[in-house]
Amino acid sequence: MFIVNVEGAIWKDNKWLIIERSKKEEHAGGLLSLVGGKVDIEGNKSDILERTVKREILEEVDVKVKDYLNYVHSTSFVTDKGENVVDIVFLCEYISGEAFPKSPDEVERVLWLTSDEILNHPKAPIYLKESIKRAMVIKSNL
Numbered sequence: 087m088f089i090v091n092v093e094g095a096i097w098k099d100n101k102w103l104i105i106e107r108s109k110k111e112e113h114a115g116g117l118l119s120l121v122g123g124k125v126d127i128e129g130n131k132s133d134i135l136e137r138t139v140k141r142e143i144l145e146e147v148d149v150k151v152k153d154y155l156n157y158v159h160s161t162s163f164v165t166d167k168g169e170n171v172v173d174i175v176f177l178c179e180y181i182s183g184e185a186f187p188k189s190p191d192e193v194e195r196v197l198w199l200t201s202d203e204i205l206n207h208p209k210a211p212i213y214l215k216e217s218i219k220r221a222m223v224i225k226s227n228l
Contacts, residue, residue: 088162091173092139093122095158095221096151098180101198102218103149105187106209108194113165116194118210120175120217121146123192139176146193149183156228158221161213175217177224 096103102120109115123142128134136155143149156177163171187193204210204218 087170089169089171090125090135091122091171092125092135092142093120093173093175093217094139094143094151094155094178095120095175095217096143096149096178096180097221097225098198101200102204102221103147103180103185104197104199104204104214105147105193106195106197108190108192110191114211116209118197118204118207118214120214121149121193122173122175135174136176139178143178144183146187146189147183147185147196148188149185150181151178152181154179156224158217158224161216163213175221177221 104118105121107114107117107119121143122139125134125138140151143151158175158177160172160174165171185196187196201218201222205215
């Protein structure tokens with residue numbers, strides 16, 4: 087059984103919205119990350135991944151993104167607790183909101199960083215760098 091997680095690579099003015107995860111977080115505490123979270127069980131509904139990523143972005147950093155999301159890629163990983171996770175990343179275009187750590191138990195800081203700043207940041211894990219590289223390719227083809 088997998089936990090399903092979604093993340094948004096949010097683009098605005100040639101920068102990405104990146105969070106520094108709270109040190110209280112069980113997985114990747116203190117590291118940089120895209121904004122996202124777990125998909126809730128909802129029964130028979132459509133667009134669950136898209137709705138979840140938009141909800142998580144609003145809950146964690148108070149930002150709204152456009153309805154149309156572009157699929158970037160998916161990965162799987164195992165948490166420190168041994169939970170299997172499928173992670174799906176979407177490219178999101180910013181609409182409005184002043185990004186801030188709305189959920190301090192999950193988000194320590196909010197940063198707007200260029201691709202190069204992320205790729206060279208000491209707190210950026212390899213999977214974040216890979217997501218940004220792939221999102222850059224999608225963004226350049228739009």
